[in-house]
Structure formats: C-alpha cells, structure tokens
Amino acid sequence: MQSNRQNHIRNFSIVAHIDHGKSTLADRLLEKTGTLTKREMEEQVLDNMDLERERGITIKSQPARLVYKRENGEEYIFNLIDTPGHVDFNYEVSRSLAACEGAVLVVDASQGIQAQTLANCYLALDNDLDIAPVINKIDLPSARPDEVIKEIEDIIGIEAQDAPRISAKTGLNIEDVLEAVVNKISPPSGDEEAPLKALIFDSFYDSYKGVVCYVRIKDGIVKPGTKIKLMNTNKVYEVVEVGVFVPNYLPVPILSAGDVGYITASIKNVRDARVGDTVTEANRPALKALKGYKPAIPMVFSGIYPVDGARYGELKESLERLQLNDAALGFEPETSIALGFGFRCGFLGLLHMEIVQERIEREFNLDIITTAPSVIYKVMKTSGELIEITNPTNLPEPTEISYMEEPIVKASIITPSEYLGSVMELCQQKRGVYIDMQYIETTRVVLNYDLPLNEIVYDFFDALKSRTKGYASFDYELKGYVTANLVKLDILLKGEKVDALSMIVPEESAAHRGRIMAEKLKEHIPRQMFEIPIQASINSKVIARETVKALRKDVLAKCYGGDISRKKKLLSKQKEGKKRMRQVGSVEVPQEAFMAILKVD
Amino acid sequence: MKKVALYIHIPFCKQKCLYCDFPSLAGKEDCMLDYSAALAKEIDNIKDKKIKTIFIGGGTPTYLSLAGWEIIKKSIDTLDICDDLEFTVEGNPGTFTKEKLSLLKKMGVNRLSIGLQAWQDSLLKQLGRIHTIEDFKQSFEMARNLGFDNINVDLMFGLPNQTIKQWEETLQNVTKLNPQHLSCYSLIVEEGTEFYKRFKKGTLNLPDEEIERTMYAKTIEILRDKGYIQYEISNFSKNNKKCRHNLVYWELDEYIGCGAASHSYSDGFRYRNEENIEKYIEKMNNDNSVIIEKTKNSFKDDMEEFMFMGLRKTEGVSKSEFKKRFDKDMDDVYFDVINKYTSTGFLTENLDNIFLTYEGIEVSNVIMADFLL
Numbered sequence: 021m022q023s024n025r026q027n028h029i030r031n032f033s034i035v036a037h038i039d040h041g042k043s044t045l046a047d048r049l050l051e052k053t054g055t056l057t058k059r060e061m062e063e064q065v066l067d068n069m070d071l072e073r074e075r076g077i078t079i080k081s082q083p084a085r086l087v088y089k090r091e092n093g094e095e096y097i098f099n100l101i102d103t104p105g106h107v108d109f110n111y112e113v114s115r116s117l118a119a120c121e122g123a124v125l126v127v128d129a130s131q132g133i134q135a136q137t138l139a140n141c142y143l144a145l146d147n148d149l150d151i152a153p154v155i156n157k158i159d160l161p162s163a164r165p166d167e168v169i170k171e172i173e174d175i176i177g178i179e180a181q182d183a184p185r186i187s188a189k190t191g192l193n194i195e196d197v198l199e200a201v202v203n204k205i206s207p208p209s210g211d212e213e214a215p216l217k218a219l220i221f222d223s224f225y226d227s228y229k230g231v232v233c234y235v236r237i238k239d240g241i242v243k244p245g246t247k248i249k250l251m252n253t254n255k256v257y258e259v260v261e262v263g264v265f266v267p268n269y270l271p272v273p274i275l276s277a278g279d280v281g282y283i284t285a286s287i288k289n290v291r292d293a294r295v296g297d298t299v300t301e302a303n304r305p306a307l308k309a310l311k312g313y314k315p316a317i318p319m320v321f322s323g324i325y326p327v328d329g330a331r332y333g334e335l336k337e338s339l340e341r342l343q344l345n346d347a348a349l350g351f352e353p354e355t356s357i358a359l360g361f362g363f364r365c366g367f368l369g370l371l372h373m374e375i376v377q378e379r380i381e382r383e384f385n386l387d388i389i390t391t392a393p394s395v396i397y398k399v400m401k402t403s404g405e406l407i408e409i410t411n412p413t414n415l416p417e418p419t420e421i422s423y424m425e426e427p428i429v430k431a432s433i434i435t436p437s438e439y440l441g442s443v444m445e446l447c448q449q450k451r452g453v454y455i456d457m458q459y460i461e462t463t464r465v466v467l468n469y470d471l472p473l474n475e476i477v478y479d480f481f482d483a484l485k486s487r488t489k490g491y492a493s494f495d496y497e498l499k500g501y502v503t504a505n506l507v508k509l510d511i512l513l514k515g516e517k518v519d520a521l522s523m524i525v526p527e528e529s530a531a532h533r534g535r536i537m538a539e540k541l542k543e544h545i546p547r548q549m550f551e552i553p554i555q556a557s558i559n560s561k562v563i564a565r566e567t568v569k570a571l572r573k574d575v576l577a578k579c580y581g582g583d584i585s586r587k588k589k590l591l592s593k594q595k596e597g598k599k600r601m602r603q604v605g606s607v608e609v610p611q612e613a614f615m616a617i618l619k620v621d
Numbered sequence: 622m623k624k625v626a627l628y629i630h631i632p633f634c635k636q637k638c639l640y641c642d643f644p645s646l647a648g649k650e651d652c653m654l655d656y657s658a659a660l661a662k663e664i665d666n667i668k669d670k671k672i673k674t675i676f677i678g679g680g681t682p683t684y685l686s687l688a689g690w691e692i693i694k695k696s697i698d699t700l701d702i703c704d705d706l707e708f709t710v711e712g713n714p715g716t717f718t719k720e721k722l723s724l725l726k727k728m729g730v731n732r733l734s735i736g737l738q739a740w741q742d743s744l745l746k747q748l749g750r751i752h753t754i755e756d757f758k759q760s761f762e763m764a765r766n767l768g769f770d771n772i773n774v775d776l777m778f779g780l781p782n783q784t785i786k787q788w789e790e791t792l793q794n795v796t797k798l799n800p801q802h803l804s805c806y807s808l809i810v811e812e813g814t815e816f817y818k819r820f821k822k823g824t825l826n827l828p829d830e831e832i833e834r835t836m837y838a839k840t841i842e843i844l845r846d847k848g849y850i851q852y853e854i855s856n857f858s859k860n861n862k863k864c865r866h867n868l869v870y871w872e873l874d875e876y877i878g879c880g881a882a883s884h885s886y887s888d889g890f891r892y893r894n895e896e897n898i899e900k901y902i903e904k905m906n907n908d909n910s911v912i913i914e915k916t917k918n919s920f921k922d923d924m925e926e927f928m929f930m931g932l933r934k935t936e937g938v939s940k941s942e943f944k945k946r947f948d949k950d951m952d953d954v955y956f957d958v959i960n961k962y963t964s965t966g967f968l969t970e971n972l973d974n975i976f977l978t979y980e981g982i983e984v985s986n987v988i989m990a991d992f993l994l
Contacts, residue, residue, distance in 0.1 A: 588929075
C-alpha cells in the first residue's frame, strides 16, 4: 500500500553493458528535468573521479534526485542511482539495485545484447526489479532497433515492443524514457510508522562530514538527532544531517520510507558503514536486518611496493586514505627480499587493482611497483593442515604439499559466431571446461565455460579481445574451488631468485610461461654495466634462459665548449630514469617489468 | 687580479655539416662585419680580468672575412693577457689563407685547431665537409710554414659506412704530420641534425657497437704507440701540449664567453648569451645586455660539476682539491658512489685522485649521473 507521497516517487537504476550509453543517458535525464542547467552540465556529471571520467567507467554508485513535471502538471521525484558497470563491482551493483524498484535497461541499437547487459539485467531481475528497456544510439547508421528488441524479448524474456528508441547523445526521445520510468516502474512502498530500516547502498568518506552513508529508507523515518544503529556492526551513532542528492548534498529535515538520500553521523571509516548494512533506530530497532549483506571479498591479490623504499610510510598512508573510501580494498604489510617493505593487497578484480594502483600514483604522487596478480590457492599439506596462499613466495616446498586447489569462475562470453572456434580454442588453452552454448541470433553466441580464475588474471581478457577484434564481451562470477596441478615458477636475475617475480602456474604450461617471462624481462630490463642472465626455474630446475648483454657504450665524446648545463641535463635525465627502476640485488629493474609478464603480444 | 679563460664564438660556416648541432649557420656572410663589430664591443667590456687562455671557436672562425678579423683584433689587442697566454683559433681546411693566418699570428694566436674528421674523401663528402684531404694537407703545411708549432687536429670515428681499417688509416696518416694534439670524437647523432633525420628514417648506416668500440680501443693503442698521451676521454697530446683552455672547463675554473650562444662561468654564476645572430648584434648595438640566462650555481651544483667534469680527465678528480674548494671530504659526500664503482672496476683511486678506468670511460654517463646529488 503506497501513500500518495510514495506514489510520486520512482527509485531506479540504469543498467547497461559498458559503452552502451548509460552515463550519457543519465546526463540527459538530469538536463531534461532541469536538475542541472546547461551551464552546470559537464559530461558524465555523475562520474566524479577524474579516473572515472577518463576511462568512461563508473566506480562508485552515484545517486541524483530529479524532479519530473509531467505535461498534466503532476510532479514526480526520481531517484536515479548510477551504478558501477564492471564485474569487479558486482556486489555494489546488486546493493544499488536493492535500493530501487526498477531499472532502465539500456541496450545499444547496433551492438545489441552483450555479456554485461545480461549479467546486469539478471542482477536486476534477482532483486525483483521492474525493467524498462530502452534502445539507445538509434541515430547510428548501423542501428537495428527491431532486431535488438527481438533479442531482448527472446533472450531476457521481457516485453520490449514499446521500448523508447532514443539517442542519448543527441537528446532524441528522452521524454519517452521519463514516461517509461513513471509507467513501468513501481512506486516504493514501506511503512513510515514502522521502526527505521534503511539500506546502505554506498558509503563515501568526506573530509568535512565524515562518512556519508547513501541510503534507501525501506521503513520508518530518520532525521538529525535520531540515534541509529548499524545492524551488522552493532555500532550506535547520532545522526548529524540527512539530505538528498541534487546531485550535490542538500540537507533536508527528514527522510521517510521510500526516499533515497544520505545520512551523516560522525562515522570515521567506511568500514564501519559497509555497503549492504542496515540502519535502524537504536531505541526501537527493527527485528530483522535487510537481507543480502556480505562484506566484499577480495579475489585478486598482488604486492604493492614503493619504487623508492624510503617512501614506505607514504605508501601506507595512501592505502589507508583510499581504504577510508573503499571498503573492498584490503592490505597487510609484507616483505620481499627483492623489493623490501610493501603490502599484499586484495582487490575485487583486475580493474579494481588497476584503479587502486592508478589512484596511488596520481593522487599521492608515488611511484609504485605492483607484482603480478595472484588468486587465493588452497593448499593441503602432507601434515593435514589446509592453508591459503595469496603470495606465491609462501607456497610450501613440493614435498610438503599433498594437493592444491584453485578458484574457478563461471564465465559467459558473448561472441560473434564467426569467432566461435577461436574463442573455444582459447578457452581450452586456458584450461576451460565447456558447459554449454546458446545462439542469441544466427550471428551471435553465448558461450558458457568454467575457467580457472588465475587464467583470467593472467591474460585472458586481452587474448579474447584480440581474437575477436574486440567484439566479444565477457562476464564471470566465482564458482568454487577445484584441485589442480600447479607449480611455482621462479625467476632468477644474475643467479639470484627474485621472489617478487614468482608465480603459481599450471604445470602443463609452466615451461611455456617460463620462456615468455624470460623473453619479456629481457625486453624490459635495460642493458647495464654487466651481463644479466635471466633464468626461469621450476623446483630449482632451469627451464628457460635469456641474457641482457652488458652496456658497451654510454659516453659523451664532446664537451660542448662551456655549455655545461647541456651535459648536466643529459645526466639528470639519466638519473631520473633510474629513479623509476628498482634495485634488485645489483640489477636495476624498471617498474613495468614486474607487470609486463601479464601482457601478451 | 683574477685570471680567467676567454671563449669567443664565431657562428659562421660556409656550409653546415650534416652531423653538426653547434650554434653555427651557413649563408650569413652579410652579417659578418656587423657581428665582428658587436663582438668587439662585448670584448671591450672585459675589464679587471687577466686572460690566461683564449679560444676562438665556431662555426668556422677561419671563414670570417679578413675585414672581420681586423675589427676583432683591435679589441683583443687591448686585453690584459698573461705572459704564457694560450691562444687557440679553430679553422677548417679550405678557409685558410696566408693573409688570415698571418693576421692571426700577429694577433697572438699560438695554437690552431683544424677540423679534419677523416682521411677519406668519400667519408668527408658523406659528412657534408667542404674540403678534401688535399685541402687539409695544404692548410696544415701553410700553418706550419707560418710558424704555428702547436696544432690540434679534430677527428671523428663511428661514422656512417666507416670501417676499422679506414679509421686506422686516418690515425696513421694524421700522426705522420706530427700534430701536437689530437681530439678523437665518437660520432653522436644529435637531435635536430640531418643525420638525426636519417637515423630516424633508418637510412644512416652506423657501424655496430662492437666495431665502434674497437675503433676507440684502436685510437688509444695507436696514439700511445706514436707518443700521444690520453689526458681526457677524447683528447690526446704530445709533449704535454694539453689544451689549457679546455682544462678550464673540466676543472671548473672561471671563463668568460663572448659572442652569440656563448656561455660564461664567473663568480659562481653561469651565463648564457643570446643565440640569434641578428638579435645579438641588435642588442649589442643598442647597449642592451646579450645575457639571456643567469643562474647562481649552488654549492651542490659546484660539487656535482667538479666531479662529473673532472672525471672526463684521465687523471680524474683530486680529493685534496675537492677539500680545498668545498671544505668537505669527497668521501663524506660521495663514498657510496665511489665505493660502488671502485668495487666493480669502473673507477680507480690512487693516493689523491679518483679516475675512470678504461671500462669506466666507455659507460661514463652512467657513472657521472650517479654523482648528481
């Protein structure tokens, strides 16, 4: 049963495959409803971080409150929650969706349904959301809206005949989207008299306000002064401010059931207000928390070290600062013989890792070395002890290992059918287990495979892109663990083992990987004052060898008369170059070398 | 009074060599007299300094017209010079005349530096040189006949299409003429040159690294046999006829630069002059300063430069001199670097000096860069 107030609220997300125009549509909706004037409009208003804007991706959920005036004079409050589009942030997506009653499903009129279209749409359906499909980019010459509508109906199984056909870029038919939101998406329900129950769908650290919890009020009301309790941490705070997103923070006197807004309560760390947690009243708590809370679990691990060992303290500080805002980022100190003091960091996935890495370099101006990503291996020792390994260096001696297990994922790949053979071959190479496949239409196929996660963190995505000329899309979720035949591949530089370059690899491809690693390192390590033998070894047996020849000549013959500054500039440049390298034993190894092994040709 | 070195720049050339990135220009003959007058004016400004060496470089100073030289001579004649003045003028074969050389001699020039580069006409042509071997022989003989008894010859190795045999031939033939000094430079393909363009296009057929290094080794070996002592990475002299002017740069002593694009190091400051010839002339004529950059060398700059310039010399840098200048022990500042390279055989030390070994010279940039603080 909805109140009249609630009848005029719509809470929705926009879901789409990457690049199908989600953020552009959000911009248009803001513009069309006058939430922002033209002057205030910047492209992708909702993507705040520089990084998000540059990469055209959304990392954090970002809500906005829109006021839509219908032609008949009726006013609606739209709460639009922009969600991350990447598989790494699936959990955030699912919580954002849980804060909504509906989702606008944006599908590119020429590309049609892609892997993330399906993944995100299924997430929305899992959350019982109403789906309002929208066909975008109909201004493109290659647009085929009728076929795409048929795809939506056939594959997803929802009615799509009256889906608005729009161009978010040019602003064509945006009105239709607004009407579809009113007509297709249910208004919120919820009892204003009941004890407070609010879902945290994101939390954000603000240096003035402390943690800002982004919430959807399911039941009850909240206002400044309310004593609140977070049901999973059991911590109690007093609300300082509540407000809505316009899209900047706008304080309001009260948030009631059905509203989307924010709460601040002098919370110091996002870890204390985790996404998915339920906010209730301390004095009149709800009986049950909202379902679905789970702390984000890192799946990919890598070591992060400062290039300049003296900056360890700064690195620690930067990770702590990032963690204030990123509850999924985990880190703990580790020591490498080669790299000194650093941190083993846990990430949701590769994109998350890259983002953290880039933010450390950009926002904290630190040069860092990131070691090759690893997954969590389960190792059953002969002693009967089961241990988890996130750093290859810690793998016990082969004689102490009874068996090992590695994580596998359920992967779904959508590819044009002409590349089917090539994609299947790739999946086989990457030790995939074929599950099934389904034709979307005669020209496109959904392929389902079980794949080891460590193959995905290695180079799977790049290889998939290159084999399908960029047309294939890919999505995955963790499935479980299976036993596997794995060995540790070590790298030796000038005869000394470099722990930071060790990797756990399948035994069958170890020799091949070893050769590639040695070759890649040879490409990346510049010639130095002495010869540098590079060796790859398994169980102390050398399986590949390359040599970086000694530098023969680096000398300035001329003295440029009295122009000493010129020579000095040259030497300074040389010195700067060295700063980006890390001394490993007597060898200078450039930053990129530690990651280069991930890049395939 | 302070004794300083004086560098004078003559930016004119008949033709720009294809490897050259020095401040020099062809086709500016019209400016020669105005430039000489402006230069004379700048030289006249040098007061309260006693000149211990003069080096007139280019460009091709000997390409400057006789009339131009007469203007400059007037100013030079008024300088306060030391009795043992070393006075060098650079020149290229084919631009020498008896009149010019006699005038130079009268002006007090006692050292000539002749650019030859190679003993093969085919290579000279490829370098864009304006002269032949025959021209060189004539110029050299002319200088000797006029009484120039201290002559340097500039040579280059590692040239496109050059063979080890050709380089040996060059050294053998040049040393037969018995010059007092030889500068043997390994070709550097500098940005902004014609060679650089060809290099980028992949059409510059440079000898490979091992061949080039063999050429350097041969240089040292052959010249040693002929009685030339190597005293700097690229410089060799007989009977201790080192170039005292260049030693000033390597020993971080003071020098004054006159002319377009010249540099000075005086009273702890580094100066750079206007590079554009026309602007230089105009500024001089209007009594405006031609200095376009003036920077104070910090204490740190001085230490760094003392080290990396000094290490160019085979005798290296002196610890006691370092202590005298900076009131610090070299080891207090540079122990780690020195230790790193002495232990790996790239640096050696004797009682007071630290110097590069042969292996160290070959990769000296890497080592010198480490001396930047």
